[in-house]
Amino acid sequence: MSLATPFTTGDGRAGLVRPARARDGRAALAIVREAAGEHPRTLTVTVGELWSARLWRRRRMDWGPGGVTLVAEVGGEVAGSLQCSRGVRIADSHCARIGLSVGSPSRGIGVGRALLTGVETWAREHGVERLELGVFASNERARRLYERLGYEVEGVQRAAARFPEGDLDLVLMAKWLR
Numbered sequence: 001m002s003l004a005t006p007f008t009t010g011d012g013r014a015g016l017v018r019p020a021r022a023r024d025g026r027a028a029l030a031i032v033r034e035a036a037g038e039h040p041r042t043l044t045v046t047v048g049e050l051w052s053a054r055l056w057r058r059r060r061m062d063w064g065p066g067g068v069t070l071v072a073e074v075g076g077e078v079a080g081s082l083q084c085s086r087g088v089r090i091a092d093s094h095c096a097r098i099g100l101s102v103g104s105p106s107r108g109i110g111v112g113r114a115l116l117t118g119v120e121t122w123a124r125e126h127g128v129e130r131l132e133l134g135v136f137a138s139n140e141r142a143r144r145l146y147e148r149l150g151y152e153v154e155g156v157q158r159a160a161a162r163f164p165e166g167d168l169d170l171v172l173m174a175k176w177l178r
Contacts, residue, residue, distance in 0.1 A: 003063055005118055010109040013074055017118040020069040020081065025056040027078035028071060031103040040138045041168060043101065044161050061085070067096065068122045072111045079106035082115040086128060096123055098133040100142075112145050120177060129178045136161070137169040151175045 004018040020028065029050060036047045051059065061067040067085040071078045080102035087095045098119060102111045123131055135142050137156065147153075151173040160170035 005114070005121070007072075007110060007114040007117075009074055009106075009111065013109075015079070015111065015114060016073045017070055017114045018073070019063045020060050020071045022057045022060065024071050024078055024081070025053040025060070028081040028101075029053060029056055031078070031081060031101045034104060035101045038104075039165070041136060041161075041163060042139050042142065044134075044170075046163075059083075063122060065126045068119065070115055070118050070122075072102075072106075072115050072118075074106055074109075074111065079103050080111040080115055082119055084119045084122065084131070086126070094128060095130040095132055096128045098131055100133070107141070112142070113149065116145075116149055120175075123177055130174055130176055132172070132174045134160075134170045134172055137171050143171065143173075146173050146175075149175065 004016055007015045007017060009015050032043065032045065033047060033050055035043045036045050036050060060069045061083070065086065070082045072080040082098060082100045084096050084098050087093050100112060100115060119131065133146065133151065135146065152175070153171055154174050155172045157170040157172065159167035161168045
């Protein structure tokens with residue numbers, strides 16, 4: 001597998017999904033910071049809980065059996081990032097959990113789809129059969145994308161996240177790759 005996969009955005013620009021490098025930390029964190037401040041909320045993390053660039057670099061995962069951190073570039077700039085961690089116990093080592101953020105200028109043009117396609121390549125290469133994620137019930141755009149890519153709703157955690165503006169339900173979704 002080539003670790004860098006080109007794609008074309010919905011508006012015709014060249015994009016590239018690749019494993020994240022240490023120097024991608026600030027750009028990836030800026031996207032997460034933007035999303036963490038949005039209302040309605042799209043992430044369970046708040047701005048005060050964001051990693052530092054140093055911690056992001058330490059937690060970044062190369063393309064390996066335990067997981068991967070991917071970025072999508074559009075026009076040479078990081079437009080989105082994805083972190084995927086494989087289960088560490090024998091019983092859940094066939095599963096991996098995804099966290100995904102796309103910068104607001106790059107939403108709706110295929111960046112999320114490209115990142116999810118990239119993580120599926122990683123999963124198949126490393127024998128992961130099940131990809132899991134959680135999405136707020138109110139994040140309809142993301143839910144539609146996941147459903148179009150074959151993720152199925154497996155349940156809802158009521159009031160799974162508590163914020164000053166109220167509780168949010170988390171929709172649990174998964175895709176089997178076998």
